Amino acid sequence: MQILKTIExxxxxxxxxxxxxxxxPTMGALHDGHISLIKKARAENEIVIVSIFVNPTQFLPxxxxxxxxxxxxxDKKICELCKVDYLFMPEISTMYSKEEVSIKAPNKxxxxxxxTRPGHFDGVLQVVLKLFGxxxxxxxxxxxxxxxxxSLITQMTKDLFLPINxxxxxxxxxxxxxxxxxxNVYLNSNQRQEALLISKSLYSAGALIAKGExxxxxxxxxxxxxxxxxxxxxxxxxDREFNEINKIELKNTIILVxxxxxxxxxxxxxxx
Amino acid sequence: MQILKTIExxxxxxxxxxxxxxxxPTMGALHDGHISLIKKARAENEIVIVSIFVNPTQFLPxxxxxxxxxxxxxDKKICELCKVDYLFMPEISTMYSKEEVSIKAPNKxxxxxxxTRPGHFDGVLQVVLKLFGxxxxxxxxxxxxxxxxxSLITQMTKDLFLPINxxxxxxxxxxxxxxxxxxNVYLNSNQRQEALLISKSLYSAGALIAKGExxxxxxxxxxxxxxxxxxxxxxxxxDREFNEINKIELKNTIILVxxxxxxxxxxxxxxx
Numbered sequence: 001m002q003i004l005k006t007i008e009x010x011x012x013x014x015x016x017x018x019x020x021x022x023x024x025p026t027m028g029a030l031h032d033g034h035i036s037l038i039k040k041a042r043a044e045n046e047i048v049i050v051s052i053f054v055n056p057t058q059f060l061p062x063x064x065x066x067x068x069x070x071x072x073x074x075d076k077k078i079c080e081l082c083k084v085d086y087l088f089m090p091e092i093s094t095m096y097s098k099e100e101v102s103i104k105a106p107n108k109x110x111x112x113x114x115x116t117r118p119g120h121f122d123g124v125l126q127v128v129l130k131l132f133g134x135x136x137x138x139x140x141x142x143x144x145x146x147x148x149x150x151s152l153i154t155q156m157t158k159d160l161f162l163p164i165n166x167x168x169x170x171x172x173x174x175x176x177x178x179x180x181x182x183x184n185v186y187l188n189s190n191q192r193q194e195a196l197l198i199s200k201s202l203y204s205a206g207a208l209i210a211k212g213e214x215x216x217x218x219x220x221x222x223x224x225x226x227x228x229x230x231x232x233x234x235x236x237x238x239d240r241e242f243n244e245i246n247k248i249e250l251k252n253t254i255i256l257v258x259x260x261x262x263x264x265x266x267x268x269x270x271x272x
Numbered sequence: 273m274q275i276l277k278t279i280e281x282x283x284x285x286x287x288x289x290x291x292x293x294x295x296x297p298t299m300g301a302l303h304d305g306h307i308s309l310i311k312k313a314r315a316e317n318e319i320v321i322v323s324i325f326v327n328p329t330q331f332l333p334x335x336x337x338x339x340x341x342x343x344x345x346x347d348k349k350i351c352e353l354c355k356v357d358y359l360f361m362p363e364i365s366t367m368y369s370k371e372e373v374s375i376k377a378p379n380k381x382x383x384x385x386x387x388t389r390p391g392h393f394d395g396v397l398q399v400v401l402k403l404f405g406x407x408x409x410x411x412x413x414x415x416x417x418x419x420x421x422x423s424l425i426t427q428m429t430k431d432l433f434l435p436i437n438x439x440x441x442x443x444x445x446x447x448x449x450x451x452x453x454x455x456n457v458y459l460n461s462n463q464r465q466e467a468l469l470i471s472k473s474l475y476s477a478g479a480l481i482a483k484g485e486x487x488x489x490x491x492x493x494x495x496x497x498x499x500x501x502x503x504x505x506x507x508x509x510x511d512r513e514f515n516e517i518n519k520i521e522l523k524n525t526i527i528l529v530x531x532x533x534x535x536x537x538x539x540x541x542x543x544x
Contacts, residue, residue, distance in 0.1 A: 007433060015435070018290070099378040101397060101428040106371040125373060133433035156373040161279060161405035163287070 001080045003087045007095070010049070010088050010134055019046035023137030025128060028052040029069040029182035030078045033172040037141040038082045040169055049135050050079050051088040053095065058123030064263070069182050088135070095130060102126055105152055108242050112234060112256065113148050113267075124149055125156050132164060139165045143172075145179055147254050147269045151242050171269070173199065179268045191261040194230060198257055198268045201226035205255055206270055214248040223257060233258040233265065248272065273352045275359045279367070282321070282360050282406055291318035295409030297400060300324040301341040301454035302350045305444040309413040310354045312441055321407050322351050323360040325367065330395030336535070341454050360407070367402060374398055377424055380514050384506060384528060385420045385539075396421055397428050404436060411437045415444075417451055419526050419541045423514050443541070445471065451540045463533040466502060470529055470540045473498035477527055478542055486520040495529060505530040505537065520544065 004010045014021075022045030024037045030052075041048045052075055059065035072089070079087045102122065105114070109121035132140065142150045154166045172180045177199035178192075187195060201223040208222055216237040223235050236256045239245050245253065249272075256269040276282045286293075294317030296309045302324075313320045324347055331337035344361070351359045374394065377386070381393035404412065414422045426438045444452045449471035450464070459467060473495040480494055488509040495507050508528045511517050517525065525544040530537055 011433070011435065097431065099380065101378060101424070101431045102376045104374045104376050106373060108371065130431070130433055133435070136435060152373070159369065159373045159402070161283070161402055163283065163405070163408060 001084050001087055003076065003089060005089055005091070007090055007134055010086065013086065014134070014136055017047055020138040021045060021047045021049060021135065023131070023135045023140045024048070024050045025131050025140070026050060026052055027054045027068065027182065028075050029071050030075045031180045031182065033143055033145065033180040035078060035082060036172050037143060037169050038079070038084060040167065041139065041141050042083055045139060047085050048083070049086045049088060049137070050084045051131055051135070053090055053127065053131070055123060055127040056092060057096070057126055058120050060117055060120060069185055095127070103129055106155070109152055111242070112236055116233065121149065121152050125152060128153055129156065132162060137164055139167050141167045141169055143169050144271055145171045145181070145267060145269065147256060147271070148242060151240065177203070181266065183264055183266070186264040187261055195259070195261060195266055197227050197230055198259055198266060202255060202257060202268060202270045209248055209272065216246055216248055219248065219255070223255070227257070227259060231260040233260055273356050273359055275348065275361060277361055277363070279362055279406055282358065285358065286406070286408055289319055292410040293317060293319045293321060293407065295403070295407045295412045296320070296322045297403050297412070298322060298324055299326045299340065299454065300347050301343050302347045303452045303454060305415055305417065305452040307350060307354060308444050309415060309441050310351070310356060312439065313411065313413050314355055317411060320356050321358045321360060321409070322356045323403055323407070325362055325399065325403070327395060327399040328364060329368070329398055330392050332389055332392060341457055367399070375401055375428070378427070381424055383514070384508055388505065393421065393424050397424060400425055401428065404434060409436055411439050413439045413441055415441050416543055417443045417453070417539060417541065419528060419543070420514060423512065449475070453538060455536055455538065458536040459533055463536070467531070467533060467538055469499050469502055470531055470538060474527060474529060474540060474542045481520055481544065488518055488520055491520065491527070495527070499529070499531060503532040505532055
């Protein structure tokens with residue numbers, strides 16, 4: 001595995017690659033969720049590029065940019081074990097200049113995650129587009145856990161007609177159901193235990209729907225009832241394009257939940 | 273030459289091309305200025321793609337979108353004669369969807385052309401990025417006449433790390449000095465004659481500078497004096513990144529002029 005610290009290095013290597021390139025963009029602190037993306041990329045492409053870049057433009061003032069977990073040495077080891085070809089770790093100062101052409105996510109980026117984090121998705125799309133520009137991937141891998149992010153990146157790729165396949169990858173969970181997240185390290189043992197109610201509520205919703213319940217209000221209430229001891233930020237039921245829906249359509253519905261544990265926001269969702 | 277009307281056709285052909293692609297995006301009504309770009313692309317690339325697309329998002333309400341000259345049959349003939357490989361003429365409805373990820377040009381897009389046409393360059397960058405996505409050019413050709421546009425497209429390409437060379441091409445002029453423009457057809461014979469003062473003023477400025485005059489105010493006044501009978505919108509002296517400057521730096525200065533003839537705005541400039 002080659003570790004590349006500069007954009008120019010990766011660009012000049014990329015020029016020489018003619019085979020398929022699988023790309024996994026990350027903010028590091030790699031866990032089994034990331035590893036599942038990397039393994040999928042490894043299985044499906046001749047060349048695999050992973051990036052680690054804690055992107056400042058997607059953090060709002062007061063968010064955990066400085067505290068965001070950084071584990072460079074462990075991450076390098078993981079990438080090496082996963083047989084990544086190129087690990088790209090650029091400096092912030094080289095990724096951005098003073099006055100930039102920027103990306104504006106559509107209005108629907110201001111609901112759900114975007115409601116509490118206005119502008120967050122502009123920053124996500126900006127950095128993803130830059131990373132796509134540098135790596136020119138054939139296939140790019142994103143987790144379903146950040147469902148709204150995945151939806152917007154898919155839309156950007158379509159809107160700009162980029163010749164890139166966006167591959168949606170399943171959520172990876174702890175044995176007890178908690179969705180993996182780099183931010184789980186912020187939880188104390190009490191919060192860690194309470195957080196199980198999130199996935200539990202989603203499983204129960206799934207079971208209810210499997211029995212034939214398609215009314216989104218009833219399903220939402222079931223979820224809220226199970227999570228009633230938590231600080232729930234939102235429960236939403238949307239179609240794959242993130243329009244809120246009243247009636248569940250099988251195969252085109254995502255149920256999303258966010259709950260807060262102190263300053264830590266935990267996201268989870270299921271895709272029907 | 274193959275004429276391609278759909279995005280999918282061009283995308284699927286593009287996938288099969290491994291050699292260099294030269295791309296000339298236009299809004300049609302091709303004149304010798306465009307032809308010089310196409311010839312340069314033809315000389316420098318194995319494959320040449322020209323697009324004709326009158327992009328609605330770069331016109332402001334009340335501008336000449338509907339009246340913009342369209343000459344499809346003549347344009348096809350010109351491209352054929354210039355040995356273009358693919359002429360791309362997409363429908364508006366296929367280029368845009370309802371709610372889009374959009375592009376925001378930097379603040380300096382709101383001076384000069386952007387002052388009278390706020391948002392114009394957002395639209396220009398959006399369509400150019402879409403066309404780059406579809407055509408994936410190695411080299412893309414733009415005229416220096418739209419100097420601010422050229423500067424912003426160059427910046428976008430750098431900011432997004434696109435592996436595309438932006439090639440700046442010289443302004444082509446009538447024998448009497450008038451810079452070629454698709455909008456010249458709007459001029460009556462009187463206006464056509466008066467319009468010569470634009471290039472004349474720029475030549476005089478160039479001569480003044482050649483004699484050693486580097487003060488931008490003196491040079492500006494010279495230009496304004498020659499154009500005093502015209503409805504001048506602006507005279508500006510900027511560096512290559514479009515910062516206004518007080519002292520002319522040889523090899524890093526552009527002098528820009530815009531004058532109005534009825535509803536028609538004519539642009540011209542010289543690059544030192």
